[in-house]
Amino acid sequence: MSNSRGAVVNRISKWHLAGAVAAAVLLAGCDVKDSIYNTSHPDHGTVTLTADWSGIGEGLTAPASYTVKADDYTATVSGATNLLDHLFEPGKYTIYAYNTAEHITVSGTTATVEAAPAPTGQTGTFVRNTPGWLFASVTDAVIEADKEHAYTAMMKQQVRELTLIIEPTGETTGRIESITGTLSGVAASLDIADGTHGAPSSVELQFEKITGGANAGKYAATVRLLGTAGARQELNARLYFTDDSPAAVTLTSDLTTALAAFNADKRTPLTLGGSVVETPTGAGFSATITDWTAGNGDGEDIDANM
Template structure:
């Protein structure tokens, strides 16, 4: 009997000793990695603009410029199909917009042929709507790190409305030109607009509403860049009578805050004033004013 009791004591001692080495307790099925549920918030995009059907998310780790993870997603909430090793990550979220390419955090508008030879580089005047966000996150192992991307609108609409004056107004055949100082690139990580270029302006006569008889041109821009934004246009008349009039106007001050509120379209209106030049007469617009509720062009 004493032998049996002794054996039981030895067994109990060994059992209790074995219980001292406890199996680790984990919070997730991926103890060595983290996962990321991603939510996209589209509440701050422009009124009436549709939410893109899909968007791209990239993740780079510890300052690397190379994407370690890339996926195209739909819907507002997704669990990224990837196990992330512990580390610091940067998540870039953006949609595919027509005439715009994205590399890292730099968006570039596609070039265009333009309508004036020798004026320099032109960009597409009507790119698609681009929305982006950049989120930094530190992922730990055995965790689930929720990331919310608040999508910011990166393309803004600009409309210029010109009111011709003088006795030849009814002989205007068309008005065309370009705006200089449009940004062709944007680093949406730090909001840097750069590479100023030209954008073509094709004015169309407004046929109804309070602005009937005026001429309007609408473009979409990543923003403005460079030291100056200038309208360079030509007013052409039927049968070239009178001769075409050069129309120039400095818009730098009026567009100084253009990059700040891209979800709100900007419309500026101005009256054409004749100015003497070495060749005779030209025209300019000096008093641009914000316009709302403009009429409809043909």
Template sequence: MKSNRHILITYTAVLAAILFASCVKDELYDTPHPDSGVVVVTADWSDRSSEADIPQAYTLRIGGLEQEASGETNVFNRLLSPGKYTLTAYNKQDQITVTDNTASVNATSAKHINPTPGYLFASVQDISVLVDDTLRVTARMKQLVRRLDIELTATEGDYSRVQSASATLSGVASVADIATGERSAAAQVINAFRQDGNKFTLFFRLLGIVPTEAQTLTVDIIFNNGDTQRIVSDLTEAMRDFNNGTKSIKLTGNLLLPVEAGVTGATITDWNEVESGNGYAN
């Protein structure tokens, strides 16, 4: 009897020790995932321009795993082993394809890319995931597409004879590295002017410019009698800082048209950047 009582006391003591050790072990963990880490991402859109809306949806990528996200804050839906990762956040956009960290504007022809893709945002950063921890990260979304407006005012000649006009801009980027911001693969964009009296306006949305290339604007005008005019302008100086901002840029110029049919020599003078007020002659 005494022996049985001794065994019972010993068993109870061992069981209590195990339970106590279990309680202590549980208390050492800060999360329900003691062997993994969780990442919570908050998207910051404060650097966007007034023309660009916050995307309804965007993509989060960590360690080759992707998920669709919306709203401001999202929990990455996979537990991650401890270690270093790259967190990429970007929005899928019309006429732009993103593969890994490379964004490419869709082509419309062998020479031209889409002149008005949607606004692309991206954020790329390195993160460190710890076991038994929740990492909270802010993804500051950088706007990679910028709007360029062009307005020409006919100050000479008969603008009512213009049937149509278009502009081709060369030296624009068709590819951007969303991590570094580097632009490459020079291409052209083309768009048609809208005419309202003596005003001719159009706009482009550009992934950027290739800094090593010249930015040349070629304006082609067709008159209602079939005559044509081509005007070439060098906009390199006006656009040299284009990749460094998000606010739309508006370039204006005076359009000098032939005073009568059959006369050549149309020109554009007094190019000016409206936002900065930095005028320059062509």
């Protein structure tokens, strides 16, 4: 009887030992797993994106919100730094960030300025001459599994301000009533991905007489452009005189050279000034604009008679 009781005790002890060993193996397995994975998403990576607005133009402010796109992920975020609410598969990504700007739409990576009606008597494709301020960035990212990534999106200004100042000369200067015009060769679209400007179009110009400062007596028109596009940028203007005496005069001026680097530094407003030169003709006179030079704003605000 005692031998049987001893055998039972031995078997129970072996079972306890086997159970303890199994538990130890399981616990050891848990310890190994916990030491391998560094995050709660071992098969994916996350991205914290910080928008850097230090490169935008003086006096402009960062928008309250902006869009972030990466592959099939799209979200609207606000503030400088955001943990994107998405688990990314490992791989290479291009992260796009851009804001919503008035009169500009973004489809895919293409920003397009809203169309505008052609001025009276004009034909061709026209776009809005004062779209909102568009900022955008392109960031290349490599996502690894089980890792938290941090990237900085350098937001670049994509709309530039242009002011054209015309200085009338000659005997008819005092009789000028108004000056209207158009500028051709402006970009209607921009591919944010590669910076390509396309769809050459025109914008309407409304010149106003400057009433104060160093440029008093001249006429200025200010527009905002997504950029220039096409082989040629040309100003077509028309001068109207009091009592239609003399009759209205049309002038054209090639601005291609003056605007050659327009797309390179959009955060800096550009002011170009030129003088109207009258040439007598059998029917009165013709006019051209010569000597376009940069910086004729003299660093001061233009006080125009609106």
